[in-house]
Amino acid sequence: MRWALETAAAVWLAVAATAMAMAPSGDPVRGGKLYAANCGSCHSLDANRVGPAHRGVYGRKAGTARGYAYSPAMRGARIVWNEATLDRFLQNPRAMVPGTRMGFRLTDPVRRADVIAYLRQQSR
Amino acid sequence: MIEQFSSRRGLLRATGTAALSAVAIGLLGDAPALARAAGKEPGGAANAGDIDILNVALGLEHEAIEAYQIGAESGLLQKPVLDLALLFQGQHKGHRDALAGTIGQLGGKAVQPKSRADYMTSLNIAAIKTQADILRLAQAHELGAANAYIGVMPSLGGKELAQVCAKIAADEAAHWSLLTSALGEALPKPAFMFG
Numbered sequence: 001m002r003w004a005l006e007t008a009a010a011v012w013l014a015v016a017a018t019a020m021a022m023a024p025s026g027d028p029v030r031g032g033k034l035y036a037a038n039c040g041s042c043h044s045l046d047a048n049r050v051g052p053a054h055r056g057v058y059g060r061k062a063g064t065a066r067g068y069a070y071s072p073a074m075r076g077a078r079i080v081w082n083e084a085t086l087d088r089f090l091q092n093p094r095a096m097v098p099g100t101r102m103g104f105r106l107t108d109p110v111r112r113a114d115v116i117a118y119l120r121q122q123s124r
Numbered sequence: 125m126i127e128q129f130s131s132r133r134g135l136l137r138a139t140g141t142a143a144l145s146a147v148a149i150g151l152l153g154d155a156p157a158l159a160r161a162a163g164k165e166p167g168g169a170a171n172a173g174d175i176d177i178l179n180v181a182l183g184l185e186h187e188a189i190e191a192y193q194i195g196a197e198s199g200l201l202q203k204p205v206l207d208l209a210l211l212f213q214g215q216h217k218g219h220r221d222a223l224a225g226t227i228g229q230l231g232g233k234a235v236q237p238k239s240r241a242d243y244m245t246s247l248n249i250a251a252i253k254t255q256a257d258i259l260r261l262a263q264a265h266e267l268g269a270a271n272a273y274i275g276v277m278p279s280l281g282g283k284e285l286a287q288v289c290a291k292i293a294a295d296e297a298a299h300w301s302l303l304t305s306a307l308g309e310a311l312p313k314p315a316f317m318f319g
Contacts (some may be wrong), residue, residue: 014229041268047246050183065226071176090230094173094279104272105277 026117035118042104045122051102057081058116058123063098073099085115095114133227135194151213174281175232178223182278183300184269185220186237189213190248191265194240197257205306212299219292224289256307263303267318270296274319 014076035043042050049098052068062079063070085096090112093102106112192213195201201209218223224234244250252258273293277286304311311317 037267038271038277039268040264042180042194044246047248049246050187051181052242092279099172101176101180103173103180104275106275107278 012042020035026113026120027122028114028117031114031116031118031121034115037112038104038106039115054122056120056123058120060123067087071099073097074101083116083120086119089113090115128311144291146165148151150159158236171230171281173231173279174285175227175230175275178230178285179232179278180221180237181273182223182227182235184265184272185216187243187247188190188216188237188262188265188269189220190240190243191261194243194247194249195262198252198258200252200255200258202255205259207244208302208306209258212266215295215299219295222288259307263300263307266296266300266303269293271302 001031028039039051039054043052043054045055048065048068052070058081059064060081062077062081062085063074074097077100079089079097081089087109089096090106092105093100093111106115148305194211195209196213227234238246247261248269252261269294273296277289280286280289301311
């Protein structure tokens with residue numbers, strides 16, 4: 001039994017490591033331009049607009065940007081924003097957080113990686 | 125018919141699509157009475173996602189209307205750029221009215237504009253000193269709005285509402301193109317300028 005669990009864990013780790021290695025590496029410079037063009041109508045780094053301010057979003061618990069009125073779904077989401085969670089959310093926000101007000105999808109994985117790299121850079 | 129409505133979920137999906145179709149037609153101004161009736165259909169919760177998306181879009185339209193108003197009142201815009209700004213503002217008001225009407229017909233509550241002070245802060249109006257600054261703000265807003273409408277289309281519950289968003293996105297793209305021209309900037313060479 002222990003052997004089976006250890007094998008399963010090893011396989012899972014190998015799959016996860018492979019997936020991480022295969023994930024596109026984002027370019028924050030390209031991401032900055034993509035952010036302005038695709039996210040900039042609702043978001044900015046330092047002001048809550050239609051959507052919440054984004055500086056510091058990387059590593060932050062979802063639904064906790066100061067002064068922004070989140071949907072109940074996002075307030076109750078137990079998510080910390082990192083590369084994996086942002087990637088899932090930007091791909092299809094409502095599949096990940098049913099009830100979120102955000103319906104915008106960034107379908108291209110390379111573009112998502114670039115935007116996430118930019119958000120990470122701006123959150124340091 | 126039996127195959128088409130072989131499950132309760134399928135029936136609900138079909139009903140929802142029909143209701144959205146009617147609302148979308150209403151938004152386009154062809155059949156407002158039909159759209160009003162659709163908004164009163166039971167099961168409105170199924171439209172909550174669409175209402176949220178339309179309210180986000182409405183927030184963008186409120187912001188655009190106020191940005192153009194601030195620009196027009198600034199004294200920085202000269203004719204014919206001022207006329208262009210007011211023309212675009214009028215079209216954003218048309219989008220606002222259509223979106224707000226549809227949200228109401230779907231049983232939702234249309235989001236209200238923020239205060240002038242809020243927009244002054246969120247749009248960083250203090251940094252605007254010239255006509256070109258205003259044009260760049262408007263250009264960025266129109267590009268973002270066009271992309272936003274395109275980006276939400278897959279999340280909408282009905283193709284007809286997506287079509288309406290496409291129509292609004294086309295307006296925003298036209299605004300962006302004219303503002304880019306007014307700034308003397310070249311259009312991007314690659315295809316797929318938006319989305």
